[in-house]
Amino acid sequence: MDVLVIGGGPAGMMAALTAAQGGARVTLLERNEKLGKKLYITGKGRCNLTNACDSEELVRSTVRNGRFLYSAYAAFDNRAVMEMIEGLGVPLKVERGNRVFPQSEHASDITRALTRALERAGVAVRLRARVAEVLAEQGAVRGVRLSDGQVLEADAVILTTGGMSYPVTGSDGDGHRMAAAQGVALTPCTPSLTPVETAQDWPKRLQGLSLKNVRLTLLKKGKKRYSEIGEMLFTHFGVSGPLVLTASTFLSGEDLGLYTLQVDMKPGLDAQKLDERIYRDLEEAPNRQWGNILPALLPQRMVGEVLALCGIAPDTLCHQVTREQRRALGERIKALEMTPAALRGWEEAIITRGGVRCGEVDPKTMAAKAVKGLFFAGELLDVDAVTGGFNLQIAFSTGYTAGKSAAEAL
Numbered sequence: 362m363d364v365l366v367i368g369g370g371p372a373g374m375m376a377a378l379t380a381a382q383g384g385a386r387v388t389l390l391e392r393n394e395k396l397g398k399k400l401y402i403t404g405k406g407r408c409n410l411t412n413a414c415d416s417e418e419l420v421r422s423t424v425r426n427g428r429f430l431y432s433a434y435a436a437f438d439n440r441a442v443m444e445m446i447e448g449l450g451v452p453l454k455v456e457r458g459n460r461v462f463p464q465s466e467h468a469s470d471i472t473r474a475l476t477r478a479l480e481r482a483g484v485a486v487r488l489r490a491r492v493a494e495v496l497a498e499q500g501a502v503r504g505v506r507l508s509d510g511q512v513l514e515a516d517a518v519i520l521t522t523g524g525m526s527y528p529v530t531g532s533d534g535d536g537h538r539m540a541a542a543q544g545v546a547l548t549p550c551t552p553s554l555t556p557v558e559t560a561q562d563w564p565k566r567l568q569g570l571s572l573k574n575v576r577l578t579l580l581k582k583g584k585k586r587y588s589e590i591g592e593m594l595f596t597h598f599g600v601s602g603p604l605v606l607t608a609s610t611f612l613s614g615e616d617l618g619l620y621t622l623q624v625d626m627k628p629g630l631d632a633q634k635l636d637e638r639i640y641r642d643l644e645e646a647p648n649r650q651w652g653n654i655l656p657a658l659l660p661q662r663m664v665g666e667v668l669a670l671c672g673i674a675p676d677t678l679c680h681q682v683t684r685e686q687r688r689a690l691g692e693r694i695k696a697l698e699m700t701p702a703a704l705r706g707w708e709e710a711i712i713t714r715g716g717v718r719c720g721e722v723d724p725k726t727m728a729a730k731a732v733k734g735l736f737f738a739g740e741l742l743d744v745d746a747v748t749g750g751f752n753l754q755i756a757f758s759t760g761y762t763a764g765k766s767a768a769e770a771l
């Protein structure tokens with residue numbers, strides 16, 4: 362009995378492997394010249410493959426339709442992913458925020474390990490094979506047609522073609538079109554986990570500067586929507602980096618003018634402690650220019666920008682600084698404000714929001730409700746999560762479930 366898996370990303374590799382281990386004859390079709398092209402660039406090439414959090418956080422970190430994933434997570438959770446990957450000979454390590462990476466820091470090790478496992482399980486991998494159409498008759502799958510016209514017959518088809526972001530990696534919406542052609546309903550797709558353009562120019566002048574251990578807070582009409590400590594980056598259009606990408610998930614489809622991004626440069630010091638620290642620094646160097654001593658407190662490149670935002674001349678001598686000026690600087694360091702002007706597009710989005718509507722899919726099996734023998738897994742589904750390894754976990758959990766149930770259904 363034959364299973365065809367369409368798309369050789371993490372979801373497809375996992376689905377193919379699990380279906381083969383379940384006794385099915387499996388062919389994995391990938392349009393690119395190699396498997397896992399997107400996987401290769403995950404985590405800046407280091408692959409943050411999952412998160413070593415507890416099961417509740419796994420669901421909580423899934424921004425869209427987390428409850429749809431209960432069964433898939435129960436069947437194959439983050440512990441199962443770690444155990445499996447280590448079992449395939451790739452030792453892992455856990456970093457800040459429970460992010461899990463291969464010890465080697467090479468995403469390619471994950472793809473290589475999975476490719477070897479596919480070989481051992483007897484999965485036939487066909488590269489440069491782009492699927493154009495899923496073929497079905499009387500409500501049941503019968504195979505696929507490739508873009509060169511060739512027809513491949515099958516009893517089950519698992520669609521794992523990914524989302525639409527970073528289209529150079531091969532995922533550009535083919536699977537969405539194929540699902541829609543089978544009458545499967547989709548929710549609209551938008552780029553998510555995107556860098557953010559800012560209305561202000563000062564962040565753009567700081568292009569290339571990255572900040573560690575700062576707190577980023579997203580406010581909607583002054584009310585806190587997101588707040589976390591971590592890393593962010595200034596770019597030629599505004600801001601990016603893990604904190605900003607996660608904050609952006611709250612912004613998709615919203616009126617950006619209602620939002621403010623606020624950076625606390627010194628989350629470890631409360632306002633009082635920070636003021637005492639600034640006061641001490643001023644007392645220790647009464648005759649120096651304020652701008653010259655501030656690099657002890659702020660990254661050098663930020664000093665001029667932050668003083669300008671406070672309306673303070675950098676050549677003000679320390680003994681001339683007024684209490685109001687000192688307080689104004691302290692307040693600014695605790696709350697540097699930016700207004701989001703736009704989200705970056707598909708080329709830079711880490712994931713896709715939207716896709717195959719969860720109501721169309723049985724969460725226990727990942728099977729389409731309307732077409733017998735059709736299964737979905739990975740980013741093609743309308744599920745998405747924050748950064749931290751959660752999106753790859755979704756691909757692995759749903760891929761496992763789809764592969765297992767496709768083999769069982771046969």
Ligand SMILES: Cc1cc2nc3c(=O)[nH]c(=O)nc-3n(C[C@H](O)[C@H](O)[C@H](O)COP(=O)(O)OP(=O)(O)OC[C@H]3O[C@@H](n4cnc5c(N)ncnc54)[C@H](O)[C@@H]3O)c2cc1C
Nearest residue numbers: 368370371372392403404409492523531739740750752753
């Ligand atoms: C820059 C970047 C960094 C990221 N870092 C992380 C991270 O560190 N941790 C994390 O959890 N997530 C990360 N993500 C998200 C994560 O990579 C995706 O969520 C995940 O790859 C989705 O897996 P998938 O198998 O569903 O889809 P994909 O990985 O997109 O794989 C889909 C595959 O299907 C193939 N395909 C498409 N159409 C066809 C067709 N018609 N015929 C045949 N094959 C087809 C594609 O070529 C592709 O290989 C990152 C994403 C990006 C862009």
